[in-house]
Amino acid sequence: MTEISALSRRAVLGGAGAGLAVGAVGGAWGGRASARGAKVSGPGEARVAFHGPRQGGIVEPAQARVEWVAFDLVPGAGRDRAAGLLRDWSAAAARMAVGEPGGDGGSGIALDAGPNSLTVTFGFGASLFDKLGLADRRPPALAALPAFPGDALDPARSDGDLWVQIGADDALVAVHALRVLRRLAAGVAAPRWQMSGFGRTPGATARPMTGRNLMGQVDGTNNPRPADADFAAKVFATGPDWMSGGSYAVLRRIRMLLDDWESLPTDRQERLVGRRKSDGAPLSGGPDAGERTPVDLSATAPDGTLAIAPDAHVRVAAPDSNGGAAMLRRGFSFHDGLLADGSPDAGLLFAAFQADPARGFVPVQQRLARGDGLSRFLRHEAGALFAVPPGAPEGGYVGQPLLEG
Numbered sequence: 001m002t003e004i005s006a007l008s009r010r011a012v013l014g015g016a017g018a019g020l021a022v023g024a025v026g027g028a029w030g031g032r033a034s035a036r037g038a039k040v041s042g043p044g045e046a047r048v049a050f051h052g053p054r055q056g057g058i059v060e061p062a063q064a065r066v067e068w069v070a071f072d073l074v075p076g077a078g079r080d081r082a083a084g085l086l087r088d089w090s091a092a093a094a095r096m097a098v099g100e101p102g103g104d105g106g107s108g109i110a111l112d113a114g115p116n117s118l119t120v121t122f123g124f125g126a127s128l129f130d131k132l133g134l135a136d137r138r139p140p141a142l143a144a145l146p147a148f149p150g151d152a153l154d155p156a157r158s159d160g161d162l163w164v165q166i167g168a169d170d171a172l173v174a175v176h177a178l179r180v181l182r183r184l185a186a187g188v189a190a191p192r193w194q195m196s197g198f199g200r201t202p203g204a205t206a207r208p209m210t211g212r213n214l215m216g217q218v219d220g221t222n223n224p225r226p227a228d229a230d231f232a233a234k235v236f237a238t239g240p241d242w243m244s245g246g247s248y249a250v251l252r253r254i255r256m257l258l259d260d261w262e263s264l265p266t267d268r269q270e271r272l273v274g275r276r277k278s279d280g281a282p283l284s285g286g287p288d289a290g291e292r293t294p295v296d297l298s299a300t301a302p303d304g305t306l307a308i309a310p311d312a313h314v315r316v317a318a319p320d321s322n323g324g325a326a327m328l329r330r331g332f333s334f335h336d337g338l339l340a341d342g343s344p345d346a347g348l349l350f351a352a353f354q355a356d357p358a359r360g361f362v363p364v365q366q367r368l369a370r371g372d373g374l375s376r377f378l379r380h381e382a383g384a385l386f387a388v389p390p391g392a393p394e395g396g397y398v399g400q401p402l403l404e405g
Contacts, residue, residue: 044114044170050094052391053245054236055398057121058328058353059226062211063167065174066197066332068251068349069182070125070160070384071189079132083403085188086122089164090397092180093120096173102180110176116169120177122398123163123249123386131161137402139240141248141356142387149369150380157253157382160192165249165351169202193382195253197332197349210280210291214333214346215261215377217273218280221291222314224328235328237355242401245390247353250327250361253334253382256347261377272373274312282314283307297321311373322367327352327360347378357385 048056073082096102099115129138164181168174182191200211210220224231237243261269266277275282280291284299284307295314299307308315319326330353335346354360368375392398 044116046117046169047098047115048117048119050090050097050120051394055121055388055391056119057165057167058247058388060117060119062199062330062332063117064169064199064201065167065171066349067166067174067178067194069164069178069194070192071162071185072192073128073131073161073189074187077188079403081188082132085185086399086403087397088184089122089181090392092184093177096120096177096180102177103184110173113170113173116173118168118173118177121165121388123388124399125160125163125384125386127159128161134402137240137242139243139387141237141358142385145250145357145362145383145385148365148380150375152379152381153383154381157193159384162189163249163384163386195334195349197334199332213348214256214258214335216277218275218291221280224326234326234355234360235353242405243387243389247355247388248357249386249388250352250357251384251386252350252380254348254350255345255379255381257377257379258344258346271309272312274308274314309373311371313372313374316367316372317364322364325360325363327354327364353388
């Protein structure tokens with residue numbers, strides 16, 4: 001775990017999570033903390049230590065900017081060169097996490113900025129193990145995900161040997177880190193795909209509050225929290241040895257059919273989600289409910305119908321509807337211009353961290369694909385699964401027990 005104290009984690013994560021299983025756009029400046037757990041005066045000064053038992057970028061509040069990039073090893077790059085790359089990447093990430101230059105690259109674009117809550121997270125794809133002669137050490141949980149109804153995943157924007165997630169509260173800091181890591185990869189790994197996302201800027205609201213996604217919904221209510229007794233069991237793996245304390249990240253690029261969605265009246269949107277649009281309160285809670293009011297799936301309306309519709313997103317995605325399956329959702333909006341038909345190429349970059357995708361993402365997504373009314377307004381266009389190893393100690397690098405074991 002990074003050096004943010006457990007108390008600070010509860011404070012910053014208490015208001016940032018995910019209400020929609022399709023994503024989580026949360027985090028506001030009022031809860032940001034420094035690496036030692038103390039409040040800091042501005043977003044530029046906030047930092048998350050790179051070294052520690054667990055990688056950053058998993059339990060921290062979602063920052064204002066994210067860069068995802070997947071790499072494939074170049075032909076002939078063996079285990080020694082891959083280890084050297086992870087060593088160089090880890091060292092550069094540690095420097096940038098405290099606001100120091102990461103090395104050559106980025107044209108000095110972040111020289112006058114602080115750390116801005118920078119986190120750099122590394123993941124390993126299933127294909128990496130075959131290329132490095134480590135097939136016998138590939139964990140069973142990294143097995144290929146099943147096909148889900150409605151998926152239209154673009155292979156060119158899916159999968160990869162290595163995954164890097166860069167989060168920061170300043171876009172230039174995130175892009176600088178991306179440039180540094182890409183230059184360090186030259187000759188060892190080539191970019192396969194890249195995606196950029198954004199969340200709410202710290203300080204954008206008068207008080208800390210859960211963010212909204214591009215559908216206008218309050219999105220970040222019912223995520224597992226570190227204070228939960230079963231949080232670690234749901235999010236962090238216990239094995240194999242080199243993955244103990246790590247996690248598995250399922251990624252999805254989900255385009256929202258915003259023109260169609262915005263044509264619906266507000267009450268119809270609320271019925272499909274199961275929450276009020278104004279404040280995120282569940283429709284089962286009555287007029288005095290708030291965002292944090294527990295969802296009551298058995299509640300009925302005055303006419304005797306279910307207050308939360310049978311195909312409402314919050315019902316279909318609820319752990320109670322999926323045998324307790326849950327995952328730590330962390331997502332960002334994206335808006336990449338217009339498609340050929342003039343509709344917005346916009347939606348959600350969705351990451352779900354869990355101890356085992358077969359017990360987290362897979363059963364929930366199978367149920368969503370079959371019965372979620374909201375799915376008619378979503379298109380899953382790219383996806384991936386990566387093993388996210390535990391963090392690295394001072395002087396070490398992420399993945400060292402696997403690559404040198």
